Amino acid sequence: MKDLFENSGLERLPIDDAEVLLQRGIDLGKPYALLIDKLIEVTSWRQQEIKIYGKKYLQPRLSAWYGNEAYSYSGILLKPRPWTKALLELKHRVESIIGHQFNSVLLNYYRDQNDSMGMHSDDESELGKQPVIASLSLGEERSFLLRHKYRKDIKTIKLLLSSGSLLVMKGDTQSYWRHGIAKASKPCGPRVNLTFRNIRRI
Numbered sequence: 001m002k003d004l005f006e007n008s009g010l011e012r013l014p015i016d017d018a019e020v021l022l023q024r025g026i027d028l029g030k031p032y033a034l035l036i037d038k039l040i041e042v043t044s045w046r047q048q049e050i051k052i053y054g055k056k057y058l059q060p061r062l063s064a065w066y067g068n069e070a071y072s073y074s075g076i077l078l079k080p081r082p083w084t085k086a087l088l089e090l091k092h093r094v095e096s097i098i099g100h101q102f103n104s105v106l107l108n109y110y111r112d113q114n115d116s117m118g119m120h121s122d123d124e125s126e127l128g129k130q131p132v133i134a135s136l137s138l139g140e141e142r143s144f145l146l147r148h149k150y151r152k153d154i155k156t157i158k159l160l161l162s163s164g165s166l167l168v169m170k171g172d173t174q175s176y177w178r179h180g181i182a183k184a185s186k187p188c189g190p191r192v193n194l195t196f197r198n199i200r201r202i
């Protein structure tokens, strides 16, 4: 079968039960430092409260949801904000690199080394069975962890996502793997990650 992103320049990583592609240093038309500063300044950031086994926690990062559809996960409903010019520009860049369209983006702002994201799969029903998720990283390099859900013989994979990295997860990745962002062991500056997704109206 022809790979969806055959001509994209993204490298497919050799990971069992997953389709993960990565390209570092993608061309966004503007310096990364300028883009992250602007996104930090103009985004409507919120620190969401989530419920895990009935107990309420504040997420250890800030986030924002833009696009056409609402999205619910971990017991919270995110109402979308309308696309901004800057986000649409980034969306179009990513879409033209990988040849795939998106209707929403989740932004996560890791303010420093203490901010993180727990291990999870992006497997909500609104995303469909084999979602294509494109993740763009800006700012401080952080460790992105991938852990197989069932096979204990496969070690946790650590990918260092530097500013300007584009990571694509597709196929069975969400069915077999969890991913997350670990706290950093040393002090570090801000990182903003944008995950472009397709929310299906159900």
Ligand SMILES: O=C(O)CCC(=O)C(=O)O
Pocket (backbone or CB within 6 Å): 106, 108, 117, 122, 135, 137, 144, 161, 179, 180, 181, 193, 195
């Ligand atoms: O910050 C990252 O690289 C991961 C983001 C992520 O997994 C998510 O938004 O679901």
Ligand SMILES: [Mn+2]
Pocket (backbone or CB within 6 Å): 120, 121, 122, 179
């Ligand atoms: Mn995720």
